[in-house]
Amino acid sequence: MNQAVLILIKPDGLKKSLTGNILTRLSESKLEIVAAKMVRVSKELAEEHYQHLKGKPFFNELIKYLRGELHDRRKVMALVYWGEDAIEKCRELAGSTNPEEAESTTIRGSYGRITTIGVYENVIHASSNEAEAEREIKLWFMPEEIIVDLYVTTQVLEKERKKKAWA
Ligand code: UDP
Ligand code: MG
Numbered sequence: 570m571n572q573a574v575l576i577l578i579k580p581d582g583l584k585k586s587l588t589g590n591i592l593t594r595l596s597e598s599k600l601e602i603v604a605a606k607m608v609r610v611s612k613e614l615a616e617e618h619y620q621h622l623k624g625k626p627f628f629n630e631l632i633k634y635l636r637g638e639l640h641d642r643r644k645v646m647a648l649v650y651w652g653e654d655a656i657e658k659c660r661e662l663a664g665s666t667n668p669e670e671a672e673s674t675t676i677r678g679s680y681g682r683i684t685t686i687g688v689y690e691n692v693i694h695a696s697s698n699e700a701e702a703e704r705e706i707k708l709w710f711m712p713e714e715i716i717v718d719l720y721v722t723t724q725v726l727e728k729e730r731k732k733k734a735w736a
Protein backbone atom coordinates (compact mmCIF):
# COMPACT_ATOMS: atom_id res chain seq x y z
CA MET A 570 0.00 0.00 0.00
CA ASN A 571 1.36 3.43 -0.93
CA GLN A 572 1.89 5.74 2.00
CA ALA A 573 3.41 9.13 2.77
CA VAL A 574 5.79 9.75 5.66
CA LEU A 575 7.23 12.94 7.10
CA ILE A 576 10.99 12.90 7.56
CA LEU A 577 12.85 15.60 9.45
CA ILE A 578 16.60 15.89 9.53
CA LYS A 579 16.92 17.39 12.99
CA PRO A 580 19.40 20.15 13.92
CA ASP A 581 22.04 17.68 15.19
CA GLY A 582 21.93 15.90 11.83
CA LEU A 583 22.50 19.21 10.04
CA LYS A 584 25.24 20.33 12.44
CA LYS A 585 27.08 17.03 12.01
CA SER A 586 26.90 17.44 8.19
CA LEU A 587 24.90 14.25 7.87
CA THR A 588 22.32 15.44 5.32
CA GLY A 589 23.85 13.66 2.34
CA ASN A 590 24.54 10.58 4.38
CA ILE A 591 21.00 10.36 5.74
CA LEU A 592 19.46 10.91 2.30
CA THR A 593 21.69 8.18 0.89
CA ARG A 594 20.58 5.79 3.64
CA LEU A 595 16.93 6.64 3.00
CA SER A 596 17.36 6.12 -0.73
CA GLU A 597 17.82 2.41 0.02
CA SER A 598 14.05 2.40 0.54
CA LYS A 599 13.48 3.19 -3.18
CA LEU A 600 10.76 5.59 -2.09
CA GLU A 601 10.06 8.82 -3.92
CA ILE A 602 10.73 12.25 -2.43
CA VAL A 603 7.62 14.33 -3.15
CA ALA A 604 8.43 17.42 -1.04
CA ALA A 605 11.52 18.97 0.57
CA LYS A 606 12.43 22.25 2.21
CA MET A 607 14.42 23.94 4.97
CA VAL A 608 12.31 25.21 7.87
CA ARG A 609 13.01 27.63 10.70
CA VAL A 610 10.95 26.01 13.44
CA SER A 611 8.75 28.22 15.61
CA LYS A 612 7.92 27.28 19.20
CA GLU A 613 4.32 26.71 18.12
CA LEU A 614 5.30 24.35 15.30
CA ALA A 615 7.66 22.37 17.54
CA GLU A 616 5.07 22.05 20.31
CA GLU A 617 2.36 21.03 17.86
CA HIS A 618 4.65 18.48 16.23
CA TYR A 619 5.49 16.86 19.58
CA GLN A 620 2.04 17.39 21.16
CA HIS A 621 1.88 13.72 22.22
CA LEU A 622 4.84 14.30 24.54
CA LYS A 623 3.48 17.35 26.35
CA GLY A 624 3.90 16.79 30.10
CA LYS A 625 7.01 14.63 29.77
CA PRO A 626 9.95 15.84 31.91
CA PHE A 627 12.10 16.28 28.80
CA PHE A 628 9.45 18.19 26.77
CA ASN A 629 10.97 21.68 27.10
CA GLU A 630 14.44 20.44 26.16
CA LEU A 631 12.94 18.50 23.25
CA ILE A 632 11.35 21.69 21.91
CA LYS A 633 14.68 23.50 22.22
CA TYR A 634 16.35 20.58 20.44
CA LEU A 635 13.95 20.62 17.49
CA ARG A 636 14.27 24.41 17.21
CA GLY A 637 18.06 24.09 17.00
CA GLU A 638 18.78 25.89 20.25
CA LEU A 639 21.08 23.09 21.41
CA HIS A 640 23.10 23.05 18.19
CA ASP A 641 23.23 26.65 17.01
CA ARG A 642 21.46 25.51 13.84
CA ARG A 643 18.05 27.17 13.75
CA LYS A 644 16.62 24.96 11.06
CA VAL A 645 15.53 21.48 10.10
CA MET A 646 15.17 19.82 6.71
CA ALA A 647 11.65 18.54 6.13
CA LEU A 648 10.84 15.95 3.47
CA VAL A 649 7.91 13.81 2.43
CA TYR A 650 8.70 10.33 1.14
CA TRP A 651 6.02 8.41 -0.70
CA GLY A 652 5.62 4.81 -1.82
CA GLU A 653 4.95 1.22 -0.80
CA ASP A 654 5.04 0.75 3.01
CA ALA A 655 6.86 4.08 3.35
CA ILE A 656 6.38 4.37 7.11
CA GLU A 657 7.72 0.95 8.01
CA LYS A 658 10.64 1.27 5.60
CA CYS A 659 11.71 4.68 6.94
CA ARG A 660 11.23 3.72 10.59
CA GLU A 661 13.37 0.66 10.00
CA LEU A 662 16.16 2.65 8.37
CA ALA A 663 15.90 5.26 11.17
CA GLY A 664 16.15 2.72 13.99
CA SER A 665 14.82 2.78 17.57
CA THR A 666 13.96 6.06 19.30
CA ASN A 667 16.70 5.52 21.90
CA PRO A 668 19.96 5.71 19.92
CA GLU A 669 21.69 3.40 22.40
CA GLU A 670 19.09 0.72 21.70
CA ALA A 671 19.03 1.32 17.95
CA GLU A 672 20.90 -1.20 15.84
CA SER A 673 24.29 0.18 14.86
CA THR A 674 23.50 -0.21 11.16
CA THR A 675 20.54 2.21 11.42
CA ILE A 676 20.71 6.00 11.07
CA ARG A 677 20.01 6.62 14.75
CA GLY A 678 22.28 3.79 15.83
CA SER A 679 25.12 5.22 13.76
CA TYR A 680 24.80 8.91 14.58
CA GLY A 681 22.53 9.43 17.60
CA ARG A 682 23.50 10.13 21.21
CA ILE A 683 21.85 10.74 24.57
CA THR A 684 22.65 14.10 26.17
CA THR A 685 23.65 14.40 29.80
CA ILE A 686 20.20 15.82 30.56
CA GLY A 687 18.61 12.79 28.89
CA VAL A 688 17.30 13.97 25.52
CA TYR A 689 17.69 11.48 22.71
CA GLU A 690 19.49 13.37 19.96
CA ASN A 691 18.63 10.91 17.23
CA VAL A 692 19.25 13.03 14.09
CA ILE A 693 16.03 12.14 12.28
CA HIS A 694 12.27 12.08 12.69
CA ALA A 695 10.01 9.65 10.84
CA SER A 696 6.21 9.55 11.31
CA SER A 697 5.09 6.53 13.29
CA ASN A 698 1.76 5.65 11.61
CA GLU A 699 -0.56 6.83 8.83
CA ALA A 700 -2.70 9.08 11.02
CA GLU A 701 0.38 10.75 12.48
CA ALA A 702 1.95 11.08 9.03
CA GLU A 703 -1.14 12.89 7.71
CA ARG A 704 -1.30 15.19 10.75
CA GLU A 705 2.41 15.98 10.56
CA ILE A 706 2.59 16.48 6.79
CA LYS A 707 -0.36 18.90 6.95
CA LEU A 708 1.42 20.72 9.77
CA TRP A 709 4.73 21.12 7.95
CA PHE A 710 3.64 21.54 4.31
CA MET A 711 1.09 23.45 2.27
CA PRO A 712 -0.65 21.42 -0.48
CA GLU A 713 1.21 23.26 -3.27
CA GLU A 714 4.58 22.34 -1.76
CA ILE A 715 3.96 18.64 -2.40
CA ILE A 716 4.18 17.44 -5.98
CA VAL A 717 1.49 14.76 -5.70
CA ASP A 718 -2.07 14.96 -4.32
CA LEU A 719 -1.80 13.19 -0.98
CA TYR A 720 -4.89 14.41 0.85
CA VAL A 721 -8.21 16.02 0.01
CA THR A 722 -7.88 19.77 -0.54
CA THR A 723 -10.34 22.62 -0.76
CA GLN A 724 -10.29 25.97 -2.58
CA VAL A 725 -9.99 29.01 -0.34
CA LEU A 726 -10.08 32.64 -1.33
CA GLU A 727 -7.05 34.30 0.17
CA LYS A 728 -7.79 37.67 1.72
CA GLU A 729 -5.66 40.47 0.38
CA ARG A 730 -2.42 40.27 2.31
CA LYS A 731 1.13 41.40 1.86
CA LYS A 732 3.69 38.77 1.03
CA LYS A 733 7.29 38.76 -0.13
CA ALA A 734 7.96 38.49 -3.85
CA TRP A 735 11.13 38.62 -5.95
CA ALA A 736 11.99 42.27 -6.62
N1 UDP B 1 12.60 11.54 23.16
C1 UDP B 1 13.50 11.70 24.21
N2 UDP B 1 13.38 10.87 25.31
C2 UDP B 1 12.43 9.92 25.41
C3 UDP B 1 11.52 9.78 24.35
C4 UDP B 1 11.63 10.61 23.24
O1 UDP B 1 14.38 12.54 24.14
O2 UDP B 1 12.38 9.20 26.43
C5 UDP B 1 12.70 12.44 21.98
C6 UDP B 1 13.47 11.79 20.83
O3 UDP B 1 14.22 12.80 20.18
C7 UDP B 1 12.34 11.28 19.96
C8 UDP B 1 11.28 12.35 20.15
O4 UDP B 1 11.39 12.73 21.51
O5 UDP B 1 12.74 11.12 18.61
C9 UDP B 1 9.86 11.88 19.86
O6 UDP B 1 9.56 10.77 20.64
P1 UDP B 1 8.72 9.54 20.06
O7 UDP B 1 8.34 8.70 21.22
O8 UDP B 1 7.64 10.05 19.18
O9 UDP B 1 9.81 8.72 19.22
P2 UDP B 1 10.07 8.61 17.64
O10 UDP B 1 8.73 8.51 16.98
O11 UDP B 1 10.84 9.85 17.24
O12 UDP B 1 10.90 7.37 17.47
MG1 MG C 1 7.04 9.70 17.14
